[in-house]
Structure formats: C-alpha cells, structure tokens
Amino acid sequence: ETGVTQSPTHLIKTRGQQVTLRCSSQSGHNTVSWYQQALGQGPQFIFQYYREEENGRGNFPPRFSGLQFPNYSSELNVNALELDDSALYLCASSRVGVTEAFFGQGTRLTVV
Amino acid sequence: QQQVKQSPQSLIVQKGGISIINCAYENTAFDYFPWYQQFPGKGPALLIAIRPDVSEKKEGRFTISFNKSAKQFSLHIMDSQPGDSATYFCAAWEATGANNLFFGTGTRLTVIP
Numbered sequence: 001e002t003g004v005t006q007s008p009t010h011l012i013k014t015r016g017q018q019v020t021l022r023c024s025s026q027s028g029h030n031t032v033s034w035y036q037q038a039l040g041q042g043p044q045f046i047f048q049y050y051r052e053e054e055n056g057r058g059n060f061p062p063r064f065s066g067l068q069f070p071n072y073s074s075e076l077n078v079n080a081l082e083l084d085d086s087a088l089y090l091c092a093s094s095r096v097g098v099t100e101a102f103f104g105q106g107t108r109l110t111v112v
Numbered sequence: 113q114q115q116v117k118q119s120p121q122s123l124i125v126q127k128g129g130i131s132i133i134n135c136a137y138e139n140t141a142f143d144y145f146p147w148y149q150q151f152p153g154k155g156p157a158l159l160i161a162i163r164p165d166v167s168e169k170k171e172g173r174f175t176i177s178f179n180k181s182a183k184q185f186s187l188h189i190m191d192s193q194p195g196d197s198a199t200y201f202c203a204a205w206e207a208t209g210a211n212n213l214f215f216g217t218g219t220r221l222t223v224i225p
Binding site: 040048055058090100 | 118144146148153154155156157158161201203205207211212213214215216217218
C-alpha cells in the first residue's frame, strides 16, 4: 500500500453533471498529480498541484479543475460531464524535486 | 502523439520463463524512466526505475536495460510467476517540463503455470 487514498472508489454520474474526486497524499509528500486512465490505456496527465497552486497541466479542457489544501490533500473537479470522461482517475503524490510518484487505487467514474 | 511507445500489447509466458517488455521514446529531455505494475481495479505501483546515466538496474527478478543512444529501454522479468500476471507500464519523466509522467500504452502479461 502506498498511503495515497482516494474517495470514492466508484461513482456513476449523468452526462452534464459535475463531480468531485478526493485524494489524501502520502505522509511527507507535498505534490499531488492527477491522471485519467481510459480502459485499456496508460494514464494521461491532467495536472499537478504544489503549494496549493497548479504546477503543470496536460491536454485537458478547463472544465477539469483542481484544488490542493494546506494538508496537501487534493480535489479534482469535472464540470459538464461527457460520456468520454468515463475512466479511472488516479491521484499520485510525491515530494517536489523527487521523481518517485506513488499512486492511489483510483476512482472509477462512469458517465451515463 | 504517444511520447513513449510500448510493445508488445500482450504477452503470455510460461512459469519460470523470461518476460521482456520494450519501450522507446524520442524526447531526449526525459531523465527518469520508471516501470509500473497494475493489477485489475488497483492503481499503478512503482516497480523499478532507472536514470539514463546507467545501462542496467536490477532489483530481485526485475531488470531494466537502458540504451541511451537508441532511446530504448526494456523490462526483463526473470523466473516469471503466475503472481506476476498484471499490466505493466513504462513511463518517462521530464524534470524541466510540466513535472509529469508520460506513460506507455501498457503490456498485459499472463504467466501460465
């Protein structure tokens, strides 16, 4: 176990709705990254947060947004859900300047 | 555009055999290359990683071979066991970029008894 916990583990939403996913980072880690993993694909980088600010972003639209809190936990928010947003959403924590990233078990989001 | 290309897509190996998964990249700014193991319903778990200043790294039954000039790296699993059956992802990290990992498309390994 990595110490990175995500909630909820599964979620079903309707197209057009909004969703919030949560992540608690591993103790001692101050950086949180979010990835989207479509079925049968590798994870794709959404964005990273460090010191409560976005510190890098992948090729995802603005309806994907995030927050990092003083305790280094994080939220991923997705607005106006689309069917293609159905995926496993992974949170990874690390320490700034250290390349090892440790993933949580993910949240399986299904958009119907 | 896939920054890291991985092959094969699937692999079936007999117990005790050697599993070999290959990856290639183009971006010479990548400076850290981890491999992740993922079981169904779980997040990826860091298995082993290498930096481009070494050509090989071994941890137990797992070995990474790295060819900087060819921009290729591979994972070798010696004495493969049924418990190794999982999906394996290679990845690459660019420290000067957006601080993210670029993943390959994954290899589903099945080790048959």
